[in-house]
Amino acid sequence: MKKVVWGLVLLLVVLHQDVWNWDNDRLVLGFIPLTLAYHASISIAASAVWLLAATTAWPTNLEDDADATEAGQ
């Protein structure tokens, strides 16, 4: 699953370079400039990707490790 998460992060980075929207001045929903709406969507997509990371690729061993050492101090 980690590979999927990293793949999605890379995809977000690529989608972020939206040269195809560069000179598009259309308004989405009648008020948000397209370039702003597109990048707001990237923020929402980023949150979704990080949700996937938190639920499927979270490093649990670090927590046990830190607790064990502190208990032993």
Place this chain on the structure above:
Amino acid sequence: MTPGMIKVTIIGVYLGLLLCLGVFSSRLFRGTSKDYLLASHSIGPFLLLMSLFGTTMTGFALVGSTGEAFAEGVGVYGMLASSSGIIHSLCFFVLGVKLWSWGKKYGYTTQAGFFRDRLDSDKIGLVLFPILVGLVVPYLLVGVISAGKAIEGATRGDFPALTENGAIPPWLTELVICVVVLVYVFFGGMRGTAWANTFQTIVFMVLGVVAFYLIATGLAERAVEDGRAHMMVDGKRVVRTEPPTGLWDSFNIVSQEIPKARRVRAEVTAEDQIESVEAPAQFRTREGLDPWMFFTYMLIPFSVGMFPHLFQHWLTAKSGSAFKLPVVAHPIFILIVWVPCVLIGVWATSGLINIPPPIANDPNKVLGFMVKSLSGDVLGGFLLAGILAAIMSSLDSQFLCIGTMFTTDIVVHYSGKDKFSDKQIITISRLFIIAVVAVTYALSLTDIAQTRVFQLGIWCFSGFSSLFPLVLLAVYWRGLSKWGAYAGVITAAVVWFALFRASEFGAIDNWSVDFTLGGREIHTMPVATMFFASFAATVVVSLMTPKPSQATLAKFFPEAK
């Protein structure tokens, strides 16, 4: 009560509440330096989210983004906000959790402590300390200057007896917020800071959305009343006379004007201006922006990986899983704060509102001016409190981290752990914080304060970003040597200074490093040169020099035993 007094009273009550919160949190203080500096690793997911977000969102995010959108257009969201949603959470996920676990295991309080241990090098702390402090001070300045400018813009004409333009002078606002932040950091330490950050983050997010609503509806109503709004009828543009019918309709009215008249209405009649005056198309596109410049902007959010105040916040976490909420919610929180600010900035470029030259020439004042022009005195006071909340929620962590670094990395490290009692350590930390606040305040009174907040912020973040390769390699690469680290840090500092100087210390807006590739001139952000130079120096020198001891490597990379 005069309009100015209403605003000042509301802001005064808000600052008083903040002081009460700081004093109250000091009652929970356990009396140890670990509690003062790290809240005894007791911060849960919600407080961690709010303190991390509140700390990363500064005057730069509110005042700077509105001003930059006013000056450069909507592209500013893509340049920094959406990339930050990806990169900030990446840094929390990849670095934050790992550094938290090592911090809890080995008792680190600052970055220098970690690097000393990880690299088997005492001197790396001496190299890092002045560079990190030198970069935090401009960051502090960004916050202090933003507060002064925002309040000045928002109170223009309210106090005719006080100053020439009738506004609260920046030096007074800056002094007041420095003192307020100082008091609650002084008494509350990290716990007070985390609580104050949470309170202030809620305040500025809620009031930000309220401000957005008021500005959108107020601007639309005024535009229709003044005959400045238009609508399309049978493919033709005609002046609109019907008042706005709600929030959505108001959005439509104001956003349609973005690429139109820009502060030149004096030259044309109200009806003519809609048809005859065009603003540069960039205001709702990225026309004129080099794609390479946009691409290299993406390196700037990596600064989060090396912010000393964020490192300290990471260490306050109660558990590793407390990071999950900040990692997931951070991009959405950025959206909630930045989209309204960017829209307000570009609406201010349209022909719907008259931005006077003193405001137009200093984009830092645009947000304050819009708030003043389009909300009542009571709401205006609340909204100004919200702007100050965003600014102060970063200043507190930065003040505290600088005090912590001085105490831990210099005083305690070089005098020995047993030389000072816990109480003395806290006192030294507090005294150094007072000194830093005094220096920051003094700098805010100089010419540096005239620099555009956004530009100053970009240079400051670029410096931290150029140190990102060091922390990434320290966490994930066994091959990193202390000589490689020295090379990386010194390269970052030298290249940063050389480029900053070439940009006339930030005075040249949008300064870029230019290359010619295949006959085409490419413009890149200075951060790219610094970042890759530092990365290359760290890796190349590390490959050629001895690694840390096996014991050290085994401590950080147990699988390598």
